[in-house]
Amino acid sequence: MNTYPIKFRPILKEKIWGGEKLSQILNKKSKSKNVGESWEISGVDENISIVTNGLYKGKSLNELITMFKGDFMGQANISIFGENFPLLIKFLDAKTNLSVQVHPDDKMAKTHHNSFGKTEMWYIMDSDKDAEIVLGLKNDKINSEVLGDINASNVNAIFNTEKVSQGDSYFIPAGKIHAIGAGVLAAEIQQTSDITYRVYDWDRIDDNGQQRELHTELAQKATKISTSNGKSDYRLEHNRTSNLVDCDFFTTNIFEVQGPQKRDYKGLDSFVIYMCVEGSAEIIVNNYSEFISIGETVLIPANCIDVIFNAQGAKILEIYIDPNDAKSKKLAS
Known part of the structure; x- marks a missing residue:
């Protein structure tokens, strides 16, 4: 595709x-x-x-x-x-x-x-x-x-x-x-x-x-009794991802874009979703440029190798399914 x-x-x-x-x-x-x-x-x-x-x-x-x-x-x-x-x-x-x-x-x-x-x-x-x-x-x-x-x-x-x-x-x-x-x-x-x-x-x-x-x-x-409030303990770092959730069903990271940044997905067998939660950023895939602003979401297909970001201070949620974590079973037809 x-x-x-x-x-x-x-x-x-x-x-x-x-x-x-x-x-x-x-x-x-x-x-x-x-x-x-x-x-x-x-x-x-x-x-x-x-x-x-x-x-x-x-x-x-x-x-x-x-x-x-x-x-x-x-x-x-x-x-x-x-x-x-x-x-x-x-x-x-x-x-x-x-x-x-x-x-x-x-x-x-x-x-x-x-x-x-x-x-x-x-x-x-x-x-x-x-x-x-x-x-x-x-x-x-x-x-x-x-x-x-x-x-x-x-x-x-x-x-x-x-x-x-x-x-x-x-x-x-x-x-x-x-x-x-x-x-x-x-x-x-x-x-x-x-x-x-x-x-x-x-x-x-x-x-x-x-x-x-x-x-x-x-x-x-x-209802199941849980002792944890589930709050993520993370530190936001420029141009580096911080993990918010890593569970059987999805992984969610957050990163702040300061200047150009490249994300490498060669080893990931999954689509990737970006949700912009602050600011705006340019996203480049295969020389195709798209802009994403606060409140917008884009999906990157699984065959993507890398993604380039350009922004000053945008905060992005990065979401995917790690095949090593996914334990959900296919529903019976």
């Missing part, structure tokens, strides 16, 4: 908890006041990403996988995932709290939904003063049985909360209770799955005067 930095059309999702930061800060084209998510790269049914630049403009993500297979995805990814794109890449804006929720692991998701599970991570791009996230239960004396009896009077005694600020990064494995709190703008990397078990929704009422459905029984089965 002809390899270049591929951009896709963002799929914007209005949410009851959404706001205007995706348009105001990340320049997403929407006049809505409650856009909660921008799906940057998606292989989820009925939400398939479409290319917006270069030779493959107008092609869908699925078409590229079918046409080019290992050259696009990586041979190991094709052998594990078939023609299912394994990651869902998003930006999220929480004007108000998201529901407290939990996601199933691969085994439970396969049994109940014939789907992959949902392990994810967040990188905090912006946060209001004193903004918080929910991460896990308050302590190890609380078990999942309490999830069936949560209300405004006891919620603060059940869930662990963490104050966040720009640059914080958190790993949320499947089975961990979590929620992004009001005032947080984040990049999210996750397995391709849209399965969420809602545990508590802050007694919120929708436009029809109804509370949103809770999934208490499934949430109780999915």
